[in-house]
Amino acid sequence: MTDAPDLRPALILGAGSDIGRETARLLAAKGRPIQLAGRRPEALARDAADIAARHGVPVTTHAWDATDLAAAGAFLDGLPEMPGIVLCAVGLLGDQEETQDDAEAIARIVATNFTGPAAMLEAAAARLSRLPGKTAVVGIGSVAGDRGRARNYWYGAAKAGFATMLSGLRQRYAATDLLVTLVRPGFVATAMTEGMDLPGPLVISAEQQAKLIVEGVEKRRHHVIHWKWALLMSVIRNLPEAVFLKTRF
Numbered sequence: 583m584t585d586a587p588d589l590r591p592a593l594i595l596g597a598g599s600d601i602g603r604e605t606a607r608l609l610a611a612k613g614r615p616i617q618l619a620g621r622r623p624e625a626l627a628r629d630a631a632d633i634a635a636r637h638g639v640p641v642t643t644h645a646w647d648a649t650d651l652a653a654a655g656a657f658l659d660g661l662p663e664m665p666g667i668v669l670c671a672v673g674l675l676g677d678q679e680e681t682q683d684d685a686e687a688i689a690r691i692v693a694t695n696f697t698g699p700a701a702m703l704e705a706a707a708a709r710l711s712r713l714p715g716k717t718a719v720v721g722i723g724s725v726a727g728d729r730g731r732a733r734n735y736w737y738g739a740a741k742a743g744f745a746t747m748l749s750g751l752r753q754r755y756a757a758t759d760l761l762v763t764l765v766r767p768g769f770v771a772t773a774m775t776e777g778m779d780l781p782g783p784l785v786i787s788a789e790q791q792a793k794l795i796v797e798g799v800e801k802r803r804h805h806v807i808h809w810k811w812a813l814l815m816s817v818i819r820n821l822p823e824a825v826f827l828k829t830r831f
């Protein structure tokens with residue numbers, strides 16, 4: 583156990599995600615001990631062994647389900663060491679057409695993308711803000727949360743809720759050394775987007791997205807978004823509603 587903030591572990595929630603896994607690797611390469619958490623911790627064992635062998639840092643695995651909101655605080659308190667960075671990379675895109683008529687699917691989308699991650703980062707912020715030195719909680723939202731679209735509005739609405747919660751959390755802890763960062767990926771080539779017909783120039787790799795995240799934390803940025811998506815979303819957000827309704831993207 584250490585009081586040195588740079589040597590505290592990074593906890594990756596949803597560590598089986600492609601973006602989460604790549605971010606864990608980059609942080610480990612910088613000497614951070616790593617805690618990998620997911621709902622199937624046995625599936626994280628291979629990544630844990632690989633990261634530990636390549637980077638010579640301790641790596642542990644932990645069971646955590648984002649939809650178990652009440653368990654967030656106890657989960658953190660049960661870790662072998664309180665992390666200095668907590669990244670929530672959990673997400674569930676779901677199928678919009680199946681979701682919109684199914685109350686259980688709606689609840690699952692909202693719990694996985696909004697209330698679960700938000701409750702966890704709330705609990706993490708309370709603990710990390712009390713640690714000495716600079717700490718960070720990082721949530722992965724989505725540009726889908728910037729403006730609701732017919733093709734994925736339950737997912738987008740949940741990500742928008744998560745973004746708003748992180749904005750409030752950031753203001754609440756503004757006088758402390760806790761950084762609260764929202765990451766808004768556009769299209770990233772991962773399991774989530776596999777098989778989708780995406781516009782090539784707007785797609786980045788999970789590793790590129792992970793680099794943006796790590797750089798954002800190092801530079802103490804509140805928002806992380808690829809410059810192409812920042813430009814595009816500033817246009818999309820400002821389209822008049824009458825024009826937006828006729829678009830198909």
Ligand SMILES: NC(=O)c1ccc[n+]([C@@H]2O[C@H](COP(=O)([O-])OP(=O)(O)OC[C@H]3O[C@@H](n4cnc5c(N)ncnc54)[C@H](OP(=O)(O)O)[C@@H]3O)[C@@H](O)[C@H]2O)c1
Nearest residue numbers: 598599600601647648671672673724767769770772773774
């Ligand atoms: N890929 C993109 O284009 C894109 C764009 C915008 C935002 N994002 C966001 O980026 C983040 C990472 O996504 P990704 O693209 O790397 O997708 P991914 O590989 O599909 O990862 C999603 C992860 O979420 C985990 N998860 C789902 N439900 C969970 C639950 N109830 N409890 C714990 N973990 C749960 C999954 O765990 P299992 O392994 O157990 O299924 C999986 O590891 C997500 O927040 C996603 O919404 C992605």
